[in-house]
Amino acid sequence: MVLAHRPRILFNGPREVLTRRRSLFSLAPTPCLGLEPVRAYPADMAIASLAFSIFALLAAGASALYARKQARMTRLLAQDDAARRLEERTPTIGLEVESVNKGASHRLWLRLLDNGPLTDATVEILEPVHVRFKQGTAGVDRGSDMTYRVGHTGALLTGDDFAWRIEWSDKDETPTRMRLKITCRGSRPAEVWLMTRAVDVPQKFGASR
Secondary structure, three states: OOOOOOOOOOOOOHHHHHHHHHHHHHOOOOOOOOOOOOOOOOHHHHHHHHHHHHHHHHHHHHHHHHHHHHHHHHHHHHHHHHHHHHHHOOOEEEEEEEEEOOOOEEEEEEEEEEOOOEOEEEEEEEEOOOEEEOOOOOOEEOOOOOOOOEEEOOOEOOOOEEEEEEEEOOOOOOOOEEEEEEEEEOOOOOOEEEEEEEEEOOOOOOOOO
């Protein structure tokens, strides 16, 4: 058997040995000056940090939800307050049908008794269907059904009134009552009041206005 011989490292004296030892130590890693060593957080601190983050997110979500709810409640209260004030200012309207010349013709009168002024009041005849405003009368418009069943007053102050002549197809059959839809408009766009009223029609030879 042939044994391999290790090559021997020869050193030329103690000074060379010291020099080689220094070169070996110079290859070892040295810590960087001015940098903190990286340390791992304990497990309980990581869990606490995660829990705090989740709590912060939940708190932010709850705060946003509460703010939206409060804003919605504020809008609803404002709408209710505006509706209440609008109802308190509802105009008081007086309606009357006048018989002229012992029933030969009739006029519908609208009077603003309270809570004026109005920019306009619109009257639409709902029933009977054969009753209409006389064509050519001031303030009368033709409706979508091509009949004259809508009348306007224009601007009204408290105490003002307006009249339209009305007629029906059968002169011998006077209606006993009319059902009207009234739309009142104030000085502001949101001031609109709707009401439905019934008014009696005096029969032939009835008392005049």
